[in-house]
Amino acid sequence: MWQDNINAQLATLEKKAQKRKLPRMERSDEGWVMMNGRKLLNLASNNYLGLADDERLIEASIRAMQTYGAGATASRLIVGNHALYEEAEAALVKWKETEAALIINSGYTANVGILSALASREDVIFSDKLNHASIVDGAILSRAELKRYRHNDIDHLETLLKKTPVHKLKIIVTDTVFSMDGDIAPLRELVALKEKYGAILMIDEAHSSGLYGEKGEGLAHHLGIAEHVDIHMGTFSKALGTFGAYVTGKKYLIDYLINHMRAFIFTTALPPAVLGSIRAAISIVQQEHERRINLFTHSDYVRNELKRLGFNIGASTTQIVPIIIGDNERTVRFSERLQERGIAAVAIRPPTVPEGTARIRFSLMATLTKQQIDWALEQIALVGKEMGVIA
Numbered sequence: 048m049w050q051d052n053i054n055a056q057l058a059t060l061e062k063k064a065q066k067r068k069l070p071r072m073e074r075s076d077e078g079w080v081m082m083n084g085r086k087l088l089n090l091a092s093n094n095y096l097g098l099a100d101d102e103r104l105i106e107a108s109i110r111a112m113q114t115y116g117a118g119a120t121a122s123r124l125i126v127g128n129h130a131l132y133e134e135a136e137a138a139l140v141k142w143k144e145t146e147a148a149l150i151i152n153s154g155y156t157a158n159v160g161i162l163s164a165l166a167s168r169e170d171v172i173f174s175d176k177l178n179h180a181s182i183v184d185g186a187i188l189s190r191a192e193l194k195r196y197r198h199n200d201i202d203h204l205e206t207l208l209k210k211t212p213v214h215k216l217k218i219i220v221t222d223t224v225f226s227m228d229g230d231i232a233p234l235r236e237l238v239a240l241k242e243k244y245g246a247i248l249m250i251d252e253a254h255s256s257g258l259y260g261e262k263g264e265g266l267a268h269h270l271g272i273a274e275h276v277d278i279h280m281g282t283f284s285k286a287l288g289t290f291g292a293y294v295t296g297k298k299y300l301i302d303y304l305i306n307h308m309r310a311f312i313f314t315t316a317l318p319p320a321v322l323g324s325i326r327a328a329i330s331i332v333q334q335e336h337e338r339r340i341n342l343f344t345h346s347d348y349v350r351n352e353l354k355r356l357g358f359n360i361g362a363s364t365t366q367i368v369p370i371i372i373g374d375n376e377r378t379v380r381f382s383e384r385l386q387e388r389g390i391a392a393v394a395i396r397p398p399t400v401p402e403g404t405a406r407i408r409f410s411l412m413a414t415l416t417k418q419q420i421d422w423a424l425e426q427i428a429l430v431g432k433e434m435g436v437i438a
């Protein structure tokens with residue numbers, strides 16, 4: 048019976064402490080959230096620059112909705128391409144100093160859509176083992192051969208590239224900042240490899256767009272190699288505080304996607320309100336450098352303090368800081384204890400991360416205060432000692 052099978056699978060998840068539950072969120076302000084009726088300091092959101100509750104984004108959304116309505120009414124190729132799209136895409140082209148840009152409904156959709164549009168059965172996709180799930184799903188949907196290289200392991204990637212016939216289309220794809228570890232991809236080395244082997248390089252800047260680079264363009268710009276990356280994908284749903292995603296690159300690439308990307312063609316355009324806030328966020332993020340500076344100051348401080356306390360923060364060098372605990376149940380207990388002490392930070396378990404590396408993941412926000420952070424570190428240290436994670 049299929050029902051018994053489903054219930055058995057749920058029971059297995061429960062037993063392995065891997066069953067997911069939806070928490071109930073109520074409202075949030077100044078770094079705090081109400082979750083399951085408790086007031087918690089939010090160290091779990093991707094609202095890195097604090098733009099999600101910015102009045103300017105909210106007002107731009109309202110204005111857009113009043114002008115263009117609540118819904119887009121159709122896909123962009125039919126009648127959903129309201130004027131805000133062109134404005135926002137023109138702003139993206141300028142910001143990223145590129146030829147063309149396309150806004151896509153979400154980061155998940157973008158990765159699934161781009162990879163499945165570009166690659167097909169005879170092609171090969173080389174993907175970092177810790178890439179986001181949407182990249183894996185895009186590769187599977189494309190039906191290309193998927194070769195997953197060891198995390199940030201350039202030598203392993205080169206071995207795989209070498210073994211692949213020269214005539215095959217090759218796509219190398221990587222997150223720039225890895226969402227579960229907070230470490231960074233070796234983009235310069237990836238560019239060198241893609242040039243050596245004639246591959247396409249695609250990067251996912253979901254956790255770096257808005258943060259790195261002089262105007263928050265992303266990690267590729269920060270490293271001065273933007274024009275060597277063929278496909279730049281990023282989201283508006285994290286540092287930019289709203290929703291949706293983009294892909295930027297050469298004009299022919301964007302034209303190709305408009306014509307071949309099913310996840311773009313066969314879906315309703317974003318609601319005008321979302322485009323309004325995207326447009327506002329693109330301009331704010333380029334100007335308000337102090338947000339980035341605050342975030343980096345906070346991140347450096349938190350990483351150093353957690354290390355000093357004796358926690359294993361893995362290879363993090365960014366605003367995403369895990370403390371790796373290992374065991375699932377212990378990790379879940381750790382996050383519950385943190386909640387009891389007033390901190391929202393998620394337990395991340397397999398299959399999201401490899402077996403035996405369950406962790407608490409903290410993600411920081413520019414808008415936190417030093418007092419909030421020091422208080423949080425105290426709570427984390429107390430729980431760490433209570434549970435024997437640190438001495």
Ligand SMILES: *Cc1c(COP(=O)(O)O)cnc(C)c1O
Pocket residue numbers: 153154155156158179181222226251253254282283284291292
């Ligand atoms: C969050 C994330 C996505 C998905 O973006 P959404 O806009 O939330 O759909 C894709 N890639 C990476 C690396 C992400 O962290």
